[in-house]
Structures are given as structure tokens and as C-alpha cells.
Amino acid sequence: MKKIDFKTLITILFIIMLFIFAFILSVGYVLSNIDPKNKLQGYAIAISFIGIFATFGGAYFGAKISGENASKLSKKENMINDLRNTLQYNNKILDKFNREGLSFELEIYLSDRNFNNVLDLNGYHIKFMQLKSNYDYFVKTNNFENIFPLLSYEFNELKEKLNVLGDNLFKCIHKIDIKVQKLVNQQGYDNFNIYGYGSGLNIYHDEKENIAIVEISYNNEIEKVKIDLIELNKAINYTDIENVNLALKNARVYWHKFKFKSKEDIRNFIAEYYGDYE
Structure with missing residues (x-):
């Protein structure tokens, strides 16, 4: 209410x-x-x-x-x-969760962000997908059957929120990939492959010339191709950015509402109930 x-x-x-x-x-x-x-x-x-x-x-x-x-x-x-009945299993899961740095990474990569261009999106997508891969592996390889039901539910719900964010990011990366291929092709390159980095594209910003540079494989050699950043930014529109921001906000809000992020949170909750909390 x-x-x-x-x-x-x-x-x-x-x-x-x-x-x-x-x-x-x-x-x-x-x-x-x-x-x-x-x-x-x-x-x-x-x-x-x-x-x-x-x-x-x-x-x-x-x-x-x-x-x-x-x-x-x-x-x-x-x-x-x-x-109290599931305390041993809860502590084991949460200890491992924090020991692997997932709580810390969620705080970092679910924080509010400004995506000013496609390079920002591409860079964030790479880091986020690394986090998501680690989180999915953690949920998949750990036994959640014996832990507190609310804790199990929250871990699975957060997984769904991350999936939605990942899907929206992937749609943007797919559009960027198509745009990059078109811009490289316009410069006379044919039958080339764009190098990737993790789950993203190997594109970086040349701040001196304010252009984007993409690495491609062409005739068995690695070449760096300059791309107009303004043209590249046309790959995505306002709606794409808004969808990413909304999915990011939903995931962030859900993570912040997590009842128990560590075994200390459980201890404090129980202590407060019994009046031992100062």
C-alpha cells in the first residue's frame, strides 16, 4: 500500500x-x-x-x-x-555471492548512466554481459532449494530483469553492427570481418580527430578503419536509448530493494526483531 x-x-x-x-x-x-x-x-x-x-x-x-x-x-x-530454519544455507549462498564480487559488480553496472553515443553503449554492453554471464552461472550452479524462499525468489527475479536489459542492449549492438558494416563497405572494403571484444564490437574513440575507429580483418590482415562518429550514432534512436534506460532503471530498483544482500543483513533483521538491535 x-x-x-x-x-x-x-x-x-x-x-x-x-x-x-x-x-x-x-x-x-x-x-x-x-x-x-x-x-x-x-x-x-x-x-x-x-x-x-x-x-x-x-x-x-x-x-x-x-x-x-x-x-x-x-x-x-x-x-x-x-x-532461522534455513540460516546455514542462506549464509552459504550469500557468502559465495559476495566473495565472487557479484554484489559489488551489480552496484557498479546497475548504477544510473548517460549514454551519449554508440561507443558508450558498446562499452557498457561488453562490461554488462560479463556481469550477466557471471550472475547466470552463479544462479545455475548453486542450490537454491533449501534457502529462504524470498531470497530464492529475488535472485530469480533479478535474473529476469537482467535478461530484459541484456535484450535491449543487444538490439542496439545489432543495429550498430549493421551500421558499421555499411560505413566500412562504403570505403571500398568487401568480404571483411569486424573484430569483436567479448560480446561487443572492437570500436574505440579517437578523441583527437573525434572519430570512431573499428578493427577489421581484411585480406588476412588487421586494418583500422576510421568511421564518422556522427554517422555511426545514427544507428540508434531516442527510443532505443529510452528502452535501455528503462530496463536499467527497473533492474537497479529491484536490486536496491533486495531484502538480504549479505548474511549481515539477515543477522541484523533477526536481531532487530528480538530487540537486540541498537
Whole structure:
């Protein structure tokens, strides 16, 4: 449930008070006109009427809040019991996860970024796919059956978020690859192969001339071909970048909401529940 901010709460309270005031004035006025000799009694009746509803309303909301708190407490108790029963397996998985540097890499490569040109996208794609490959291997080669269900669920859900980001990046790289081949072909090269680096293209930026340079294999030799960076950037459009940014944001938000990223997070959660947390 979405929390109501302070400003909205004040506005709601003001509207309720305004409604009560208007109700008392209007009902009191009607009743006082019925019996002009006891005008004040009409307003007293209106106030009493509001008091009755306030009493029943207070009782209802009190019971509702009490029930919700009891439900939350019950859920947390169940979480604590499940965590304690699976603690050994949870710690083993999380220790390995952090020891292999995956938590650190997720923080780095899921951070907010500005993709100013295709070279930025290409470079990020290479690094991200290395991370994704390591993460997929970790999920595939470790046993998640005996760990806390929420932890297992979060690891698998994050895998799906990374898949979506990887797919959007690949679409951009595919367009860049087609554009590079076209621009190289325009310079008289035929039957050549573009060298790749990891999952991306071996393209880098010549800052002095502000151009892109791509390495190709041509007639059994390696050649460096200069490409107009402005033309190369036409390979992708605003929508492509937005799709990548959205997928990156979704993955980042999900990772930040991870309940337990280390065994220390589990220990602190349990300690806080038992009141040992300062």
C-alpha cells in the first residue's frame, strides 16, 4: 500500500474538518428553524450526531489498525522462523555471492548512466554481459532449494530483469553492427570481418580527430578503419536509448530493494526483531 505523505494527510484532515463544520451549521440551522425557541438545541443535536459517528468510526479504525498490526506481526514471525530454519544455507549462498564480487559488480553496472553515443553503449554492453554471464552461472550452479524462499525468489527475479536489459542492449549492438558494416563497405572494403571484444564490437574513440575507429580483418590482415562518429550514432534512436534506460532503471530498483544482500543483513533483521538491535 502506498503511504500518504504529510502534505496530503493535512489536506485530507482539513477537508474532513470543513465537512464536519459545514454539517453542524447546516443541520443545526435546519433544526433551529423547526423549533425557533430552542435554536441552540438544534446545533447541540447536530454536534451529538457527529459525536456518535466519531465514536463508531474511531472504534472501527482502531480495530482495523489493530488487526493489520497483528497480521504484520504474524508475517514477520513466520519470516523469522523460516530464516532461522534455513540460516546455514542462506549464509552459504550469500557468502559465495559476495566473495565472487557479484554484489559489488551489480552496484557498479546497475548504477544510473548517460549514454551519449554508440561507443558508450558498446562499452557498457561488453562490461554488462560479463556481469550477466557471471550472475547466470552463479544462479545455475548453486542450490537454491533449501534457502529462504524470498531470497530464492529475488535472485530469480533479478535474473529476469537482467535478461530484459541484456535484450535491449543487444538490439542496439545489432543495429550498430549493421551500421558499421555499411560505413566500412562504403570505403571500398568487401568480404571483411569486424573484430569483436567479448560480446561487443572492437570500436574505440579517437578523441583527437573525434572519430570512431573499428578493427577489421581484411585480406588476412588487421586494418583500422576510421568511421564518422556522427554517422555511426545514427544507428540508434531516442527510443532505443529510452528502452535501455528503462530496463536499467527497473533492474537497479529491484536490486536496491533486495531484502538480504549479505548474511549481515539477515543477522541484523533477526536481531532487530528480538530487540537486540541498537
